[in-house]
Amino acid sequence: MKLLSKFWDKLEEILIILSLSLMTLVTFIYVVLNNLYQPFLDLADYFESLKSILEPIGIFIMTMAMEMTWSVALTKLFFGMLIFLGASYGVRTAGHIGIDVLVKKFSKTGQRNISIIACLLCLFYAALIAYASLEWIQAMFVADVGAEDLNTFNIKVWEIGLIIPIGYTLIFFRFIEILIRLFRGQQTDLGLADEASDALKLNEEHKE
Structure with a gap:
């Protein structure tokens, strides 16, 4: 495993x-x-x-x-891959910004329970977008529409769109990992980045 x-x-x-x-x-x-x-x-x-x-x-x-002429369209394709794969990577590495000022006022148990609810909502959202995007891709697959300016590579619109369900599926599984750790008591939050804490640390280091 x-x-x-x-x-x-x-x-x-x-x-x-x-x-x-x-x-x-x-x-x-x-x-x-x-x-x-x-x-x-x-x-x-x-x-x-x-x-x-x-x-x-x-x-x-x-x-x-x-x-x-295909260079701009191909760059957008790679950029789209970067966004959706990067979103999943951000969940794993605590790269996303967390706004948890109110949550931190609760006890550790309260923070854990709130985080579980938030994680379940994130899972629902990721699953919803992944499912909805698959329906759109199915429609594009049937229509067999070619991607604009990428005819040189015979790339279809549905092939480009695959990055959306793939990306959100990866995000879904990343939140599953977080949910498991929350239930096991290995963490009490979603493991998101704390900009306020990082800013304070940088300020203290600068003073030193």
């Missing part, structure tokens, strides 16, 4: 890193190509003797840039 949990954690991290890396790489290449062809064309006009060499290079780079 621990091995499966570690594999799941690593896979989640790898997919997040891969999404961020590919998004950055595609954007970088597109920006470089869009700014690289003009210097070659300018140099070709300035150096007549090298025009036959520099101009074709500039035109080739410009053509490549013009053909990358």
Whole structure:
């Protein structure tokens, strides 16, 4: 079980890193190509003797840039993956901000009970969105609609939309893990980030 949990954690991290890396790489290449062809064309006009060499290079780079109409759509796809996978990762690593000023005024038992109710609500919400998105994906699958600007890769709208139920399913299971720990008494809250506490710690460190 621990091995499966570690594999799941690593896979989640790898997919997040891969999404961020590919998004950055595609954007970088597109920006470089869009700014690289003009210097070659300018140099070709300035150096007549090298025009036959520099101009074709500039035109080739410009053509490549013009053909990358899919780059923005692909970047949005990777960004969407980053958002939904990152949401699940945030639940696991206490990356989401918690507003628990009132909750902390209760006893440990009260905090635990409130957290259980909050966790159940989060589970309901995650399950609801995952189910609703699956219905939408089914409709898109039947319609067989191609994704705009991604025809080059033959990507369909329903294939892009899969990240929503996958992401919320991962979030669902992350909250299941939290709920189990709450019932076992291993924690008394949802394990969210405490910005106020972090700010106070930073302020104390700064004073020192």
